[in-house]
Amino acid sequence: MHDVRAVRHYSNRAVLHWHEVNANWILPANIAFKTMIKLIPTEKLQTGMFIHDLNCGWMDHNFVRSRFAVKTEAVALKVRALGVKEIYIDTARGLDIVEGPSQEAQEHQVDAALQALATTSASDMPRVSVQREVERAQKLHGDANRIVRDVMGDVRLGKQIQLEQIEPLVARIVDSIFRRADALMPLARLKEHDEYTFQHSVSVCVLMTSFARALELPREIIHEIAIGALLHDVGKAKVADEILNKPAKLTDAEFAKMKNHVVQSKIILQATPGISNIALDVAAQHHERFDGTGYPNKLKGEEISLYGQMGAIVDVYDAITSNRVYHKGMMPTDAMRKLLEWSKFHFKPELVKAFIRAVGIYPTGSLVRLESRRLAVVQAQSADQVMQPVVKIIFHTRGYYLTPEIVDLRRSHDRIVGHEDFATWNIDPLRWLPE
Ligand SMILES: [Fe+2]
Known part of the structure; x- marks a missing residue:
């Protein structure tokens, strides 16, 4: 076991550090430099400081950038009003405070939590190797997007949702x-820009179903959770298209209208004959946060039902991993780390860990780089080793395709060193869907 140092790499947030704790948890190559980034309680924010990271998902604020100088008290007030408990400041570019753990210390904690997860057995997920299931899933995914689009179109016209x-x-x-x-x-990971709202609903439904199954909830309950997940954003049908699809940050007034979609979702679902309380909870509570900073009702802790808490985690995960016009989606591993970090306040940590176990640290369908400098698409999760899924090796980082080879990393000397972006390598994810 080596006690580490640091691997850092850039993501769409700040500088991330990874550290390697043992051979089972390896991450990208070493680049070390001094950081002046500090995590401080938001209440200590003052004029003259430089915000390095607002420490919340891009969909939870409407600042144009998430990195900027706090030049006036009005800006400081607006940041405090976000309800985020802690933010990162850059003390090289603005004022410092005396106390506050460094970003490094904070990330060390998150990495330790991920490491603990990596060595925990994943929940038992029996897998049926049926080739046809993949084709069936593709058709199903297409149907699901069409149906959600139709339902939202109907709601926009003032029609009631027909659960049948x-x-x-x-x-x-x-x-x-x-x-x-x-x-x-x-398939839940793949989205077209202009179809975001529908595809996000389908993704949240698929992820929630998988999450609920990993929690071993009864199947009838899982069915209700899936209905709530599919319809959680149906209130967006009442939000103007110009706001929904605005390719820039929203004004305060627009942001308020956007947030109101949750209230609308609840009203629409309450008027739907046959809807269950479980489905209602998923939709009405998916923007509530464990520490009471969410909306619309600022519910706290267990005031938020299990289904609402699950919805919040899945909604954030899908949003931050999705590409939008003005926002590049995070790699799944980075998103998992953010969820763990935010679980300090926003989510129940055990639930976040259960979600990560359900989806996998390297989710099926994602592209990973192996130590052997080959790229592979994750084919299936291993029931007992979340860090060692079954992969299909397809490409060499020297720039050429390889004869595809399926490898169970539990029985290989090769190992994953990190996620890669399909777009960077010009690889079509659809061509390499799991078999
Ligand atoms: Fe939402």
Whole structure:
């Protein structure tokens, strides 16, 4: 076991450090430099400081940038009003405070939590190797997007939701996840820019179903959770398209209208005959936060139902890993680390860990780099080793395709060193869906 130092690499947030604790938890190459980034309680923010990271998802604020100088008290006030408990400041570019753990200390804690997860057995997820399941999942994913689009179109026209229109689709999604989660999950990761709202709803539904299954909830409850997840953002049908698809940050007034989608979702679902309280909770509480800083009702802790708490985690995970016009999606590993970091206040930590175990640290369908400098697409999660999934090796980082080879990393000397972006290597993720 080596006691580490640091690996850092750039993501769409600040400088991230990774550290290697043992051979089972390896991350990218070493670049070390001095950091002046400090985590401080938001209440200590004052004029003259330089914000390095607002420490919340881009969808939780409407600042144009998440890195800027606090030049006036009005700006400091607006940041405090975000409800984020701690933020990162850059003391090389602005005022410092005396106390406050460094970003390094903070990330050390998060890495330790991820490390603990990496060596924990994943929940038992039996996998049926059925080739047809993949084709079935592709059709299902297409159908799901169309149905959500139709439902939102109807709601926009003032029509009531007919659950009979959705029930068979949800039953197919739950069936597919129970047969083989690895088939549908990768599709949930792929989104077209202009279809974001529908595709996000389908992704949240798929991820929630898989999460609920990993928690071993009864199947009837999972079905209700899936309905709530599919319809959680249906209130966005009442938000103007110019706001929904604005390719820039929203004004305060626009942001308030956007936030109101949760209230709208609740109103619409309450008027839906046959809807369950479970489905309602998922939709009405998916923006509540464990520390009471969410909306619309500022519910706290266990005032938020399990289903609402699950919805919040999955909604944030899918949002921060998705590409938007003005925002590049995070790699899954980075998103998991952010969830763990935010679970200090926003989510229940045990629930975040359960979610990571359900999805995998290297989710099925994601592209990873191996120590041997080859790139591989994750094919399936290993039931007992979340760090060692089954992968299909397809490409060499020297720039050429390899004859595809399926490797179970539990039985290989090769190992994953990090995530890679399909776009960087010009690799089409659809061509390499798990078999
Ligand atoms: Fe939402």
